[in-house]
Amino acid sequence: MWFIILSLVLIVPNALSEFRFDNYALYKIILKDVDQVNFLKSLRDSDARFDFWNDPVALSSYVNVLTSPKDRNEFENILKSKDVEFEISTENIQDAIDREVIKTYTRGNIKSMTWDGYYNLSSINAWIDDLAATYPEVVEVITGGTTYEDRAIKGLKISHGEGRRAIFLEGGIHSREWISPATVTYITNELLTNDNEDIKAAAQGFDWYIFPVTNPDGYIWSFENARMWRKNRRPVGEHVGVDLNRNWDNNWMVVGASSNPARDDYAGTAPFSEPETKSLSEFLASIGDKIDMYLSFHSYGQMLLIPFGNTTAPLANYHDARNIGARGMGALSVKYGTLYRTGTIAETICK
Template sequence: MTWDAYYELDDIYAWIDDLVATYPTVASTIEGGTSHEGRTIKGIKISHGSGKKIIFIESGIHAREWITPAVTNYIINELLSSTDEETQAAARDFDWYIFPVTNPDGYIWTHTEFRLWRKNRRPFGDEVGVDLNRNWNNNWLGVGSSNVTSSNTYAGPGPFSEAETRTLSEYISSLADDIELYLSMHSSGQLLLLPFGNTTEPLANYYDAMKIGRRAMGALSVRYGTPYTTGNIAEAIYLATGTSIDWVKEALKIPLVYCYELRDRGTYGHLLPADQILPSGEETMDSILEMIHQARRLDYMNSGSGLHASLLTIAFVFVNYVMF
């Protein structure tokens, strides 16, 4: 694996196996589900000990958005081999569940047949494919999705009708109690999106999520000056329903949920040159570290060490009491 080329599915899956062999005490292979054509949605779990809170990364659900598996692979590599202290701490403090390619059939299609394919590969008469990011069971077939099979935003015959979304959502549900941060990787547009896509109403913990997100995007821009805009889906991009982040937020009540729209802002779009993989990976990793930092300041993502923190507070109060 290098950071100057886009890789095919088999290469990415073989690389995950290699990592697990190289870091057997920390890394393990995980299966998030199965595709329509029967392929495994393979991922990697990075854990320095049980009982940690989870950061979940879902990437590559739109087949043509090649920068997303590439950046996600970069993040995996950093978590396992970086010498940076903050990165090492992030790797140690959480259990990371990471899936670089959640639409494996579509991803293969973009490499072998049609570079700009977006959907999965399930046939419907003469047409093929469901937009897997319109198929989640939250406001399904609402604004911004289509019931026409030829459409690029075809929402499918029903919510969770697709093997990929059904199996992956079951897998995510099984971990829901421990997930503190959920990231969904897309391109392009340089946006950080938060739920929801059907309304611009500031629902749930919108203000906290905005504050954390904006600061994370500030950190992202430091290295190369790449500007990102933060907002909920509906206010920042367009109305969209049946997306993974809306379902994860509403059905599973995950505290912090974001969707990245990675580089760029239209010059190359989905055909982003491979020489942008490394800088995209670096700046995205910067932003995730800042996201964790800012979340903790607002009292998110502390649950794993909550007992530790309160014991420290008690000790501090006790020392003060004795001294004065």
């Protein structure tokens, strides 16, 4: 079994939030050398006021950071003191949030799910139920686990018969990354409706286990309260939420995670301390023997990340994984002009 994290471009943010981001500015910081990368890493890790939308890495030429109006001056002074070059790519991120299109799914009409806007959790869940009703021979509604607020992690299994190996797709573990569930539902729709022979072969050749929203509580919160909410919704002391993508029982807290509950990458009190990761991992274990590929969708950045993050030691099938990934990303590039980088987490974002 191997894991891939696919990062996609984020089309940002909504009008419903109680918490607004008026005059929050998005900075584009140009990285010139390793010293600047290291400086920005330490700033990210030491100051929770600055919201890094991507990681400062040597291979990347820039990093985007969201900053509140009251912290902007200080932020710019910090950058200037280290001769870090920056530009302001968005003066008021709330404008971008207000421009986001939120659509409503019409129950019983699977054609009312489209990919030119975002859908809330109940729309996505209703669509999953309707797919099962429309394709009863092929689609089964499945539950991957339970959330802190006692919601089901709802998904679907696409299967054209017994005895197939499996592919596992997961989206929305970081709730604010709305393009992730949208991408996963798009792929689901292609697998069920596209007549292209290659796509049909992929759809029919595997059992597909698909969970568009693996952090349902956080996803709802990002729609109804705070657009930039990333974690789950479990209270931890005076703070709320654990970064579910940092809570798995695999090299927990080794790299790229925080023990500070105030932070967005807070890893939780222990591995699998959260009901979402605990229950989803149990579901995974129940089908683990048949999984050939696991894709987790995030935003943003054009990267196809393969294991591992905690070490540069290659996984057993590193060359296969890298070749398959690079070919896939090459095909995307031909079609869409994207420039995805393929590599391990350790060599791509931890360096």
